[in-house]
Amino acid sequence: MSETETTSILVIDDHPLFRKGVADLIAMDPGLRLVGEAADGESGVSLAQALAPDLVLLDLNMKGMDGLQTLKVLKSGEFDARVIMLTVSDSEDDVVGALRAGADGYLLKDMEPEEILAQLEEARQGRVVISDRLTELLARALREDSRPRSVAESGLTERESEILKMLARGYSNKVIARELDIAEGTIKVHVKHILKKLKLRSRVEAAVWAVDQGHR
Amino acid sequence: MSETETTSILVIDDHPLFRKGVADLIAMDPGLRLVGEAADGESGVSLAQALAPDLVLLDLNMKGMDGLQTLKVLKSGEFDARVIMLTVSDSEDDVVGALRAGADGYLLKDMEPEEILAQLEEARQGRVVISDRLTELLARALREDSRPRSVAESGLTERESEILKMLARGYSNKVIARELDIAEGTIKVHVKHILKKLKLRSRVEAAVWAVDQGHR
DNA sequence: ATCGGATTACCACCAAATGAGTAACTGGAG
DNA sequence: CTCCAGTTACTCATTTGGTGGTAATCCGAT
Incomplete structure (x- = not known):
């Protein structure tokens, strides 16, 4: 299996333990390859530029530049990396905000590991992946979007x-x-x-x- | 107690026509006697002091000193006249405000004349009289009153x-x-x-x- | 150690309130 | 005349609120 067949992944999360967990998870899938880790948004953006990964897994709540800002920077640049939010927040504001800012996916950290791997595969193929738990919330947000403001x-x-x-x-x-x-x-x-x-x-x-x- | 068996009444209302109507109404009842009329709060208070009527019929919306202020003055003094609000306003604020300020009754001008006379008789006997239409509103106000604020x-x-x-x-x-x-x-x-x-x-x-x- | 309370969760049953759908009549504005 | 807002009536399924329970857990006081 040549290196070009695998999906390169960059993880940006300020939680060392969580990065370790993700690394282990990625190691379980021969089709995925962890190419870098960052503990904050700034270094995350630098690494993304340097490594040009296929996928970026991005946490929302980080100190310093938060996930949403990081996402915007990543999406504003000339990268064509797909950015998947991987976070604990299931709040409507966060989900809607991230998707509006151009996130290519929004997964919750409490998902089953196998489920996460499956979703990453979907994401690699260009699909927008969203945790099942959030679909209902999303539907509501869309409805509210079209709701008259006065x-x-x-x-x-x-x-x-x-x-x-x-x-x-x-x-x-x-x-x-x-x-x-x-x-x-x-x-x-x-x-x-x-x-x-x-x-x-x-x-x-x-x-x-x-x-x-x-x-x- | 006293020389007369009749109930003396003072009417305070800035509407001449309405005072006329009340005067006619009172004349229909041999047990009631109109002893004075005032077109505004100030003169109403003076008359109340001078005449010491058994009942004061007081309008709420008057120019100058309004009904609520007048009511407070009447109730703050050393009169022991019973004050009955007789007005068109069925707003919760007005009703609750008047009763809190010590009104002994709250009747609506759109009541049937006989009903008003009946209620005045009740009031003379020391009962607090309130238009049927307002009881529900009042119940709600009381409930809200006792409602926790936090x-x-x-x-x-x-x-x-x-x-x-x-x-x-x-x-x-x-x-x-x-x-x-x-x-x-x-x-x-x-x-x-x-x-x-x-x-x-x-x-x-x-x-x-x-x-x-x-x-x- | 045991008692009692507060909290949380669950159940079944029943009456009332709610929301959706369909249909029709009226009076006024254009 | 037609359109629209407002009104009423009638079904029907679902939701809600109330009654009156049981039970497990935890915590503080006896």
Whole structure:
């Protein structure tokens, strides 16, 4: 097996133990070859330039230049290395931020080792790999992305805005109906339309959104 | 106690027409006697001192010294007149504000005349009278009053706070269960306890409360 | 060492609330 | 006249909230 058949990998992570773990893992797969390690973003970028690895495994939480910044630098340069985030954070902000910044994958450190190897293989073939646990979160983020940012552009009618405000006070359909002196069924129709227009799935989400928006 | 069996009444309202209406109404009841009228808070207070009426009917929205201020002055002095708010405002702030300031009653101007007379009779007997329409609102205000102002004093456990945060993101029980990897039934129990501890009635109220509290 | 509480997790059952879908009527604006 | 906002009514499946339990664990006080 010639050296060009294997996938060269650079690991950037400030945790020595974790780098060791990854090194062992990579050693288990004859198709992968660890060509360098870096403990921080700066040296990671230098190494990436010097070694031109096929894949970069990048941690998010590092002291100094953090993972996201490092990612941006790596992606801004003239490397064509694929960068896979390998981190513990499953927070929406981190995941979405990394993917928006051009990450080619986002894997969680708590994945099974075999699973990680399988995903790295996928990544080498040019696939974007993402931990299963995050797909749902990702779907939500995308939905929220397309969500209107204000009542103005949400296309809500007068009546619907009025009812949304009441939702934001925690009122039930019954209470709203009594308050506006119309049938409860009508409220349900309005709420349904509000959810559709705002691309939300429940009155709770609508209430939270409205409160965030400052609709008191 | 005294020479007259009738109840003396002072009306303070900046609306001449409305004072006229009240005067006519009072004239219909032989047990009531209108002893004075005032168009603003200042003269109302003077008249109250001079006439020492049994009841004062006080409007809330008046130019100059408004109804609430007038009420406070009346209640701070050495009068023992009972003050009944008679106004159009059914807003929670007004109602709660007036009652907190010591109002002995809160009646709405859109009540039926006979109903108003009946309530004035109740008031004369020392009862606190409040328009039926407002009782629900009042109950809510009281509940909110006794509501804990922070998670700290709410007595929520770690787990409950954790779940409350998820409620504040609009998550359903099912999603929370998957996220925490415990049974959905368990989430329901936790939510029940949260509602009980926070004295709330639905997850929507809990979510709104949490967001207001800044629990992101 | 044992008792009692607090916490966490689980269960089943039931009533009410919610959300989705479909259909239809009205009144006003264009 | 047509379109739209608002209204009502009717199903249906799902979700939620409440009741009333059981049980394991941990911790502090007796």
